[in-house]
Structures are given as C-alpha cells and as structure tokens.
Amino acid sequence: MKASRLASAILASALGLGSFAALADVAAPQDVPFNGTLKINVDATDIAHRAFRVHETVPAQPGPLTLLYPQWLPGNHSPTGPIDKLAGLVVTANGKTLPWKRDPLNVYAFHVDVPEGASSVDVEFQFLSPQDTRQGRVVMTPEMLNLQWNAVSLYPAGYYANRIKAETSVKFPAGWQYGSALELASRDGDTVHFKPIDYANLVDSPIYAGKYFKRVDLDPGAKTPVFLNIVADDAKFLEIKPEQLKVHQNLVQQMYKLYGAHHYDHYDFLFSLSDKMSGNGLEHHRSSENGVGTGYFTEWDKSAVMRDLLSHEFNHSWDGKYRRGADLATPSFNVPMQDSLLWVYEGQTQFWGYVMAARSGLWKEDEARDMLALVAATYDKGRPGLQQWRTIQDTTNDPIIAMRRPLPYRNYQMSEDYYSGGQMIWLDVDGKLRDLTGDKRSIDDFAKAFFGMDNGSWTVNTYTFEDVVKTLNDIAPYDWTSYLRERLDGHGPLIGGFEANGWKLVYNDKPSASAKAVEARVGGANLTYSLGVSFGKGGDTLDVLWDGPAFKAGLSPGMKVIAVNGKEFSNDAIKDAVDASAKDKSQPVELLVKNFDEYKTLRIDYHDGLKYPHLERIAGKPDRLSELLKAR
Ligand SMILES: [Zn+2]
Numbered sequence: 001m002k003a004s005r006l007a008s009a010i011l012a013s014a015l016g017l018g019s020f021a022a023l024a025d026v027a028a029p030q031d032v033p034f035n036g037t038l039k040i041n042v043d044a045t046d047i048a049h050r051a052f053r054v055h056e057t058v059p060a061q062p063g064p065l066t067l068l069y070p071q072w073l074p075g076n077h078s079p080t081g082p083i084d085k086l087a088g089l090v091v092t093a094n095g096k097t098l099p100w101k102r103d104p105l106n107v108y109a110f111h112v113d114v115p116e117g118a119s120s121v122d123v124e125f126q127f128l129s130p131q132d133t134r135q136g137r138v139v140m141t142p143e144m145l146n147l148q149w150n151a152v153s154l155y156p157a158g159y160y161a162n163r164i165k166a167e168t169s170v171k172f173p174a175g176w177q178y179g180s181a182l183e184l185a186s187r188d189g190d191t192v193h194f195k196p197i198d199y200a201n202l203v204d205s206p207i208y209a210g211k212y213f214k215r216v217d218l219d220p221g222a223k224t225p226v227f228l229n230i231v232a233d234d235a236k237f238l239e240i241k242p243e244q245l246k247v248h249q250n251l252v253q254q255m256y257k258l259y260g261a262h263h264y265d266h267y268d269f270l271f272s273l274s275d276k277m278s279g280n281g282l283e284h285h286r287s288s289e290n291g292v293g294t295g296y297f298t299e300w301d302k303s304a305v306m307r308d309l310l311s312h313e314f315n316h317s318w319d320g321k322y323r324r325g326a327d328l329a330t331p332s333f334n335v336p337m338q339d340s341l342l343w344v345y346e347g348q349t350q351f352w353g354y355v356m357a358a359r360s361g362l363w364k365e366d367e368a369r370d371m372l373a374l375v376a377a378t379y380d381k382g383r384p385g386l387q388q389w390r391t392i393q394d395t396t397n398d399p400i401i402a403m404r405r406p407l408p409y410r411n412y413q414m415s416e417d418y419y420s421g422g423q424m425i426w427l428d429v430d431g432k433l434r435d436l437t438g439d440k441r442s443i444d445d446f447a448k449a450f451f452g453m454d455n456g457s458w459t460v461n462t463y464t465f466e467d468v469v470k471t472l473n474d475i476a477p478y479d480w481t482s483y484l485r486e487r488l489d490g491h492g493p494l495i496g497g498f499e500a501n502g503w504k505l506v507y508n509d510k511p512s513a514s515a516k517a518v519e520a521r522v523g524g525a526n527l528t529y530s531l532g533v534s535f536g537k538g539g540d541t542l543d544v545l546w547d548g549p550a551f552k553a554g555l556s557p558g559m560k561v562i563a564v565n566g567k568e569f570s571n572d573a574i575k576d577a578v579d580a581s582a583k584d585k586s587q588p589v590e591l592l593v594k595n596f597d598e599y600k601t602l603r604i605d606y607h608d609g610l611k612y613p614h615l616e617r618i619a620g621k622p623d624r625l626s627e628l629l630k631a632r
Helices: 004-014 199-203 242-259 309-315 347-360 365-380 384-388 420-436 443-451 465-475 480-489 496-500 513-522 571-583 624-629
Strands: 037-046 051-059 063-068 086-093 096-098 101-103 106-114 120-128 144-147 165-171 177-180 184-188 191-194 207-210 213-217 226-232 267-273 280-283 287-292 323-325 461-463 503-508 533-535 541-544 560-564 589-595 598-604 612-617
Touching: 037 144, 086 106, 096 106, 144 267, 165 199, 177 213, 177 226, 177 267, 207 226, 207 267, 242 309, 242 347, 242 443, 267 309, 280 309, 287 309, 309 347, 347 365, 347 420, 347 443, 347 624, 365 420, 365 503, 365 513, 365 612, 365 624, 420 443, 420 465, 420 480, 420 496, 420 624, 443 465, 465 480, 496 503, 560 571, 571 589
Parallel strands: 037 165, 226 267, 267 287, 323 461
Antiparallel strands: 037 051, 051 120, 063 106, 086 096, 086 120, 101 106, 144 207, 165 191, 177 207, 184 191, 213 226, 280 287, 503 612, 533 541, 560 589, 589 598
16 A cells, blocks of 8 residues: 555655645654553533534554544545644643644645643644535534544554554433444443444544434344434434334345344444434444435325435445455555546446345335436436547546536536446346356355455445456356446446346436436426426526526526526426427526626427436337346
8 A cells, every 4th residue: 555655755756846845744654552441532512512522542652643633534635634624732741842844745744743741742732613515514412423433533654553452431411322333342421432442443433422322122122132223303304113123124134144144243323314414424344424404204195205325325335345445445544545436336336226125115116117217317418528528437536626516517427427337337246147148147146255254344345347247257158248347338328237237328308207206305396307307496596407408498507597488487387398399399498696786587399208218118029127126
C-alpha cells in the first residue's frame, strides 16, 4: 500500500516539478503497533446546540506529533471527513496548552510539539452537527443522534488504523437508549463505557441513540445475533406489525441461504425513522446506518420504494466490508482511496439489495419487477451521457469528483452510475451464467464462491478485477474479461439481462404502481421517457434529458413551469397536454416558464404520448427473472 506522500512525490518527480512540489509533512502509516491506548470520551448531551464535546487522551513521546482527523471515509469512498464541523481545538500536556499548527498542504493534519516530561497529550474539541440540511447531514435532534467516531476523534499519524487501540465512552442525554456494534463494558448513569477496540473497527462502529428506541431480534435464538435498533421522532412510529417483522427476519435467513457464511460475530442494524435527522445508508462490517422517514412501518403501503435499503446495507457486510476492491482497502483514513471496483462493491450490492428485498418479502415480486423496469429504462434511454461520452467504469471516480453535490444535468454528466448501471451488468451476468450452464448455475453460485468463505471473519479480504473473472470462469468458462470490459467501458444501453431472463423492456402510457410511488415521493410528474423532463412540486423542473424534446424546446432544470397550454401548471395538466399533443399532431405542448425574472413561452414538438417503462414476458422463453426473485 502506498502512502499519499510517496504517491505525490513520484508524481511530482515524473512531472519534473522538482522543488515547486511542496508536500504535506505527515508521516505515512506503518504496520507497527501504537504504544498505549487512545482514550476518547464524548459528551453527547448538548442537544440544544447540537454539539458533541470531545475529550481525548493520546499517548505520546516528547517531540513532534501529528494528529489526523479522518478524511477518506469507508463507505463514502471519498475524502468527505467533515472537518469543517470541527471547532474549538485545544491541545494540552501536563496542564499546559500546546500551540498546534494545521498542515497547509493537508488540512486534516494538526502538528504539535510534545514537551519533555510529557507521556500524553489531552485534546478537546467539538463536532458541530449541521443545524439544517443546507449545512450537511443533521445528526442530532431533540429525539435522536447519530455518532460517527471519525467525526469525534483524532488519531496519531504514522500507524495503520488497526494497530491503534482505543477505549471510548459516551455520555447520552438522560434516559436515552442506544444501538451499536460496540460492546458494553460498563454503565455509569447515562455514561456508557465500551470495550477496547482498534481504531479501524471503532470508526466502523457508529452509534444511534434516542429518546424513543426499540430493539427487535431479527434472528431469535441464533448463536450470532442480528438486531434491528430503531430510533424514531415519536414512540408511535415504533409500532411494528408481526407480518412486517417477519419479512425483516426473512431477510437474515435469505442472506444466509445465499452466502452460506457471514462476516460478523453479531450484527446491529441502526435505523432512524425521522423527518428531522437526515436520512442515511452507510455500511459497516457488524452494523449499518439506515435512515428513512417516520412512516416506514406505520405507512407501510407508502414506504415500498425505500424497502431495499436494509437489504442493500446488510449485503455490504459481505460485499464491500469483508471483500473489498484492493485499491480501496487503505491502511488508515488519511490515505487516498481508489474506487475502480465500485461496480462490484455497489453494483452487485444494488443487485442483491433488490433481489433480497423480493426474496425476503419486503417487496412483492411485481414490485421488484417494476422497480427493475425503472432502472432498466434509465440505462436504456435515461442516460444520454452514457451514450455520448462517459462509461460506467469512469463513473467509479464520482465519489471523489462530485461527492454527491447536486448536478445541473445529472442524466448527461452522469454520477455514481456504477450503482444501478452495475446492477444491470450483474443481471446480465446472471442470464449469461444460466445460458452457459443450461440453468444449472447462476449468480447465486458466484455470490457464494466470491463472498461466502471464512465464516465469522471480518478481516478485510481484498480482490482485483482478475479475481472476479477467475471466479466467474470457475462457474462457467467464458471470455469474462471481454464480456465485463465491453459493458464497463462501452456506451450502453445496459438492459441485456432481461431478454436472457425471459422478459423485455417496453414503454406504455400507464405508470406502474412503483413509478407512481416514486412520483408521489417527489411530489411531481416524471415525464423522462416522453417529454424528457421530470418535475418536482409545483412545476419546478428537476431534470431535463440532454437533447430530449423539452431540452430542444429550450427548457432547463433551473426553470419553473407556470402554465401548460394556457392553464395553470399541475401534474395532471402536463400529462393531459402530452395526451392532447398525441391525439392532435398539429398541437405542441406549450409551456409558460419562469427563468429568473423572465417569462417565456416554449413549444415542445412532441406527439408520441405518455411513456412509462414496464417489463413484459417474452412468450416461450423460460421465466428466469421470477426464479431469481423467488425465496430460497
Ligand atoms: Zn451501498
């Protein structure tokens, strides 16, 4: 593993930058033990100001010491450590304040000089939760908090993160309960002391705590327990019906049937149901952070579109946490990551997230099929950027390029398309494996062979592209390198999987129930496959398909549609107008739009009617899709 300094130095000399290439003065991580134990105590009681107050003791020797705030976060695959929310840093030794200096070339590194006679330094700072979502992810509310250890600790430079021991405690607001993969050592009122753990696993073990809390056993009687720890804005949102509990329990068993091994000694889903704390979906080895709106259980009929979240994050314990792309597995949190294999890490997890939602009963089969149709349409006609300039492989750089900032033309710029584009590639692989083996082998065999070894271990097991190809070849010999590269480096469309599975993608004028549910969540009309535009609430233009009919008429995502064919805009009015323009080919869809303070009329010359994606059976071909989605 190369450290950042070395990589920069090589690059600088290759570019002939010589003395102009200044480098951060930060020691590269070494695989040697750190002497002593970090003591990290977090006071999480200041919910009024949404501030976590950190007191930390770092064993040290006299001389220079560099403390790092984690920058490259696993699961984010990017340098998104929230250092802009760190404030109030004071470092002391033997009761005397030590001046600190931030490294000008690595703003996540703080240098101090440890005086003679000192054997440790004391560090105090606050981590300030965003007060609203414009500032970032809100992680503290009057009812709950989400504590991530990377946000509330510094660690010494020069060591692999897993060679540093840490002992931690958290003081929670009075009476709150918590869930975490961390193990309890002792409890002193509202202060919880956790058992010592290495720093890499500490950062991998966040906490959800709340005033309203429920812990549900998802595998009663199992030697390796799996719990669902739920916090909510109010006690009433914690009501779970027996049939809802059952499908979540099924998820655990379906995973075990697929992989035949697991990579934890216990697993805790951390789950927030909140309209105040920001949503989340972040995987860990022995837990996952999951955040949705309040109605997940209590408005079950309306929450279907979110119901692949837990299966997605759970799947990451196998794919992403245990098995990880070799270029992504870094020794500390301040070494740059490379994301070239995210089409496996996220792409296949996206695939199993959908499939396992169906196998467990979180989704009915037709719901899963409708959701897959929406994905397929995206990689059929909804990503002009894929056809015109980018590849799925290139989008694996996006966690570092865009860091999930909103984009002006998402469909053309593309972003993290290795998720859903990757999902389509793996569906394709499943059909190919079945073709090659006369339906004797499938992607289930790949999953078991690639992710299902070494039961109980959660030591990272890395892989390369060649390892993926080798496992596929072991199941069914074929030129998998070319097969995958064509799809990863090509320009689509990526819908090949369905034909091999006995289904085809079609478009008609009726949205599926899932398409309607997705529209309802946004509150607008999605006319991507007809006019080439999707709306938010009240005529706000969200996305305009690059070179599509609306784009050609002059519409852009910054505009608001005020009126359609002379009438006030509504989701129904715009759909009626598309219908009318299909019946009378001389009539365009006429929009009155507001662009800053300017009003203008745009005429969209489109006459093919409403178009929504569906999957339709191909008569006479075996129905392998239903086989894939069926419970094991
Ligand atoms: Zn994921």
